[in-house]
Amino acid sequence: MAPTLRTVVRRPPLGLSVLTGHDALERPVRWVAVSELEDPTPFLEGGELVLTTGMRLDAATAGPYVERLVARGVAGLGFGVGLGHETIPAELVAAAARTGLPLLEVPRETPFVAIGKAVSDLLAAEQYEEITRAFAAQGRLTRAALGPEGAHAVIDRLARELGGWAVLLDEAGAVRHAAGRGAEAAGALAPELDRLRGRAGRGGGSPASLAFSTPAEHVVVQPLGARRVKGFFAAGRGTPFSPVEHTVVNAAGSLLTLALEHGREHASAERGIRAAVLRLLLAGEVEAGREALERLGERLPGGPLAVLAAGGDPGAALEAAGEEFAVADGDRVVVVVPAARADAVAEALAGAGPAETGGGAGSGVAGRALSGAAGPVGVGGPVEPEELSAGLDQADRALASARSGAHAVVRFADLAGQGLLALLDPGAAAAFSAALLAPLREYGSRADLVESLRAYLACNGHWDAAAQRLGVHRHTLRYRMRRAAELLGRDLDDPAARAELWVALSV
Template sequence: MTAVKTLLEIPELRLRLRSGSAFLDREVTRIYGTELADPGRYLSAGELVLSGLLWWRAPGDAEPFVAALGQAGSAALAASGADSGGIPGDLVEACERHRIPLLEVPPDLSFAVVTERVVLALAADRRKLSAAADEPPETLLGIGAEELGVPCWLVSGSGRVVASAGPDLPAPRAFVERYALVREAFSDGAYAVRPIAGGAALPWLLVVKGETGPVGEELAVLIGAARARADRVNTTAGPLIAVLARATASEPELASAFGGTDLPADAELRVVIARAPGGLARELLADLVTGSAVFGERDGEAWAIVETAGAWPADWATGAAAAVSTVELLVTGSVRIGLSGATSLAGLRGAAQEARHAVDAARRGHPVVSAEELNVASLLVAGAPDELRATIRRRVLGPLLAHDEAQRGDLVHTVRTFLKCNGSPAQAAKELHVHVNTLRYRIAKAGELLGTDLTDFTSQVEIHLALLAE
């Protein structure tokens, strides 16, 4: 039996007893983390409740929280100070009133460590799963499914099934979307879902057909620890990325840096670049890129050099965009990905530039851009230095920009639409919802300001490039 006092004896946890010394013989059956102000509906008897006290704002807030623990028959509360201000006094008093042992967690100790150690203590009598603690996540999932007697799946934060111990999981992305709403373990009766501990930027979820119980809790912790141990991403691309980022690097330098990877010199290659908050970019690329690839990071971006072998999925960008929309439910900030066209080693530097321009072109609503989507003019303009592009834009469009700013007009938009419609006044007028004569007047006015004829092809090309320079 794992009692509350047993947890106080685990040296790695350094827990400090703040109240409830008379109730340390209570049996702990499971661990449950929450930041809800009133977690009553989610609590079960015998739980060690783990909380960072994010719900606590002022004296008096502790009473309803601790009352819910007492009513549910919780074994104890393990808490870390609210906003690093220490354990609030009213929390200690409320735990005394409701006969709840209060264990203070050191501020420098992560809850992932607490969860792992407590679950391992609870699982001491379940030898098969515990004995496999050093195995990879896929093996642990199979053993856990066998002990639970039900199918289990690991689902990444992008909605991809990482591992399966059962039939195909229906609509895996839906489980991530539901988890994004509650950010806690949940069950709908048919499936139970638990987040995997381990501190990764891209979370994994354990999905179980039915209920998980203590075995499911142990399984989630062990898989989290296994994921943290296993660095399965080949990060040998660092020197190669550094060479690709240098315009002055020589061909021998490129060949030497490429030779430091595991990719064959005659491979068909693509470059993928991702921008995302925190450490998410690299984990997301490793999740989305299949096949042989090497990874690295530079200037806050994650890179993947991928051997496509002619089998790169035609709908990869579409699938990646759907995955990004799911991931963005879980993170603060946007995710952007750029993909180059296929190339050989000789064209790898150009492919890296394509991927860079593609990720620059990505935006909300269109977060994954392939170089094939960018026209030649866009790529040529994007390759110019920022200062040169700004100078070109001011020189060519300056009078038009000044007019729009002074008159609060939108002649720039009119010209852009006119050019997009291949210089057709009727088509541009229809798109802008104005009469064709109005459109002709605006184009004549813009031409007068710019000192050029907007029906002349050469002038159109120059102005189009200047507009792209934005």
């Protein structure tokens, strides 16, 4: 902020006296302009302390001269006496008093250049103080970012530095954290967020910040993300931001972006490490897996374990798994949890509701509602760490049943009551059935061979019972079965052949 006229007047070496405009001495002085022109206003920007000896001023021109200066918005007028005028003309004093323009008397012994140097020194000192304040604020923001609360602490600190409010938003515009009245103000930011997204869509990359004002407050909105928009933050207050405060806001944006990117990279690295450990465990390298975990300061949960196989969106399933041992593998995500929490984690993975709170290592799912990961989930039975591979096989079989059935979560133990077909992979079983029965379906127009075979096997090879079920003569059925045996190349009296055919017909 520029020094005020009062600060300049109080510089003892200058010896300035205030004749008019005592109530306007808080005006900022942005520069000093020396001019003897009758109308210097074309060369002024406003906010200057104009210095003159009045060489071109007289009683007739004094009033219009002051009015032009006031219209231009100068900070004040300094009149040097002892050169063109021994005293300040009364007409000039009257015009300044009438318009409220601060009029300063500059003694003969004070050179105008001394006033210019004094104002320049004050401006430099003010700029230095602003830079110092900016560095101090950035230091406080940095310390906040390094604390346990990270981005949330930066938002809190920013609101205090500005004396206003601040809010952190996710990519969709939902509030992640707010300070002051940030949560309330966030509701009005939707159009601005859309505008920033539009800029990104037209130009590519991350859009620039956006500032706007209302009669009640001034607001700055910035996107977060190094390569693409991954969130937003906004800050506002009732008065305009100074250049220093804009610098502080920009520093907060950089820290929030770093925190966001580092947090994602850290989470990705942790998932990669857990995935590697999980692969060791599934391969039977339990001791190697335990050793890797110990070096990371973690350990495998004690007691029986359960393996879960989650379908649906892999990203959502990994997020739902939280800090559990999870890895995306093919078209499903494999998760290992303590057997006691298998049901709760499975429900969370399926998007059916929050996982219940649980203790022990890797309980990251606990206590969070994890919707959005909706998809089928297969749960393997309790196994020891050395048996995780078998647990994964069970989980995959249960997942296959979940994908083809009406239940989002299927446990391997439940498959025993669903018959042999529940243990088969639906895709493989369908392909097997189509290939085995194809000769019967392609046999001319005699599509009744399939149903005849089904009735024959259902009646356990009893001709009369099967013929009665079909409504045909038993000799007709015998003929059909001889023809089916020839087409299939199988002995229908062989129990193994009968079993395969029955499975194919059931599928």
